[in-house]
Amino acid sequence: MRELLDKYLNHLLIERGIAQNTLEAYGRDLSxxxxxxxxxxxxxLRQVVPSVVIEYLVRVKNEGLSANSMNRxxxxxxxxxxxxLREKLIDETPLANxxxxxxxxxxxxxxxxxxxxxxxxxxxxETAVARRDSAMLELLYATGIRVSELTGxxxxxINWQVGFLVVMGKGSKERIVPVGKKAYDCTKLYIEQARxxxxxxxxxxxxxxNRFGNKFTRQGVWKIIAGYAKxxxxxxxxxxxxxxxxxxxxxxxxxxxxxxxxxxLGHADISTTQIYTHITRDRLKEIHKKFHPRx
Numbered sequence: 001m002r003e004l005l006d007k008y009l010n011h012l013l014i015e016r017g018i019a020q021n022t023l024e025a026y027g028r029d030l031s032x033x034x035x036x037x038x039x040x041x042x043x044x045l046r047q048v049v050p051s052v053v054i055e056y057l058v059r060v061k062n063e064g065l066s067a068n069s070m071n072r073x074x075x076x077x078x079x080x081x082x083x084x085l086r087e088k089l090i091d092e093t094p095l096a097n098x099x100x101x102x103x104x105x106x107x108x109x110x111x112x113x114x115x116x117x118x119x120x121x122x123x124x125x126e127t128a129v130a131r132r133d134s135a136m137l138e139l140l141y142a143t144g145i146r147v148s149e150l151t152g153x154x155x156x157x158i159n160w161q162v163g164f165l166v167v168m169g170k171g172s173k174e175r176i177v178p179v180g181k182k183a184y185d186c187t188k189l190y191i192e193q194a195r196x197x198x199x200x201x202x203x204x205x206x207x208x209x210n211r212f213g214n215k216f217t218r219q220g221v222w223k224i225i226a227g228y229a230k231x232x233x234x235x236x237x238x239x240x241x242x243x244x245x246x247x248x249x250x251x252x253x254x255x256x257x258x259x260x261x262x263x264x265l266g267h268a269d270i271s272t273t274q275i276y277t278h279i280t281r282d283r284l285k286e287i288h289k290k291f292h293p294r295x
Contacts, residue, residue, distance in 0.1 A: 001034055001045055008083050025069075029076040032060065045084065048094045053077070054275075061109070109242050110249045115234055116141060122228040128194035129211065133224055135183070135190035136208055140240060142183035143167070144247030144265055147240035151216045153207040158187065169266040177264050248276045 009027055012018040018026075036056045037048055060073050081093040111119075120141065123133040140150060149167050157166050163184055165177045179187070191207075200213035210216050221240055229238035244265070251261050262273040 001037065001043070004045060004084065004089060005030055005034060005080075007087075008080055011083060022072075025072055026076040026079075029060075029073045030080055032056070033077060033080075046090050050094045053094050109237070109239075110246045111234070111236070111238060111242060113250055115232075116243075116246055116250075118232040118234065119225075119228050119238065122231050128197040131186070131190045131194035132198065132208060133228070135186040135194075136221065136224070137228070137243075138183035138186045139165070139179070140243040141247055142180040143177040144244045145177065146244060147218045147221050150221060150240070151208065151218060154205045155191075155207055156205070157207060160188070167266070173266065175263065175266045245276070248273065252276055 005027075008030075009023060012023055012026065033056050036059060037045070037052060040052055040055075042048060042052070056077070057073075060070065078095065081090070081095055084090045085093055120134075120137050123130040123137065136150065139145070140147075143165050145165070145167055146169070149169060152168060153165075158164070158179065159166065163179050163181075165179050167175050167177055169175055195207075195209060198209040198211065198213055202213050204213070204215075206215045208216050210220055218240075225238060225240055225243070229236075248261050248265055251264075252258070258270060258273055258277065261276070262270050265273060267273045
């Protein structure tokens with residue numbers, strides 16, 4: 001495989017006269033791709049299937065590269081496989097049946113369980129705002145709901161007897177999601193001790209209120225999460241959907257089946273949920289390599 005890469009890079013240098021900096025960047029990108037191929041136990045590029053390509057895209061995206069660098073990675077992969085086909089070095093390309101740009105846009109941004117715990121610990125304190133923020137963060141992570149679904153929650157959205165959240169999702173479709181003990185306790189504490197202070201003598205059934213006693217905007221929740229992520233020391237960008245993506249990824253890592261996660265996320269098509277399995281496999285490999293005595 002290394003010989004094929006060298007042949008391609010020579011083609012770029014000699015026949016296409018590509019700039020040295022671009023050549024070196026392409027070399028780094030494709031060397032990273034080759035590494036992932038080898039980690040799969042593959043010895044021939046003709047054995048590469050679409051799932052391997054998607055794992056490569058996941059890895060690159062999780063490295064937090066700039067938009068330009070990510071686009072270059074895609075361009076390098078496309079160009080490399082076009083060259084291999086043209087030179088009849090492979091019979092078919094694993095890129096033929098996947099829309100790289102579409103997959104790239106769909107790749108979820110996730111954080112580890114340890115990173116999530118860091119963020120969840122940030123509100124602290126016993127002020128009304130701290131209790132509200134803790135409840136929102138815990139509920140987002142416990143249920144995987146969208147930020148629009150969080151801001152749309154009403155006082156009767158939680159069934160306190162059985163610990164379920166009733167969510168109105170996309171297309172006005174209602175679904176039921178379990179609420180974990182931590183999120184349940186934090187939300188109950190917020191309602192009993194913090195929400196009355198935030199209501200400012202108003203009457204409203206909206207569950208989460210901002211400091212003016214009004215319903216949250218999506219932007220308001222975004223700012224709160226970004227602030228706590230920064231406070232926790234994380235360098236990567238974290239937003240409400242990161243909680244949803246991490247919820248799904250962590251469930252699958254723990255052994256949950258895909259259909260159950262699909263129902264909790266409210267995905268109409270299971271193929272939308274399947275994107276998380278690539279991240280889970282990648283994460284499991286990292287854990288195995290780190291902790292196995294022969295990793």
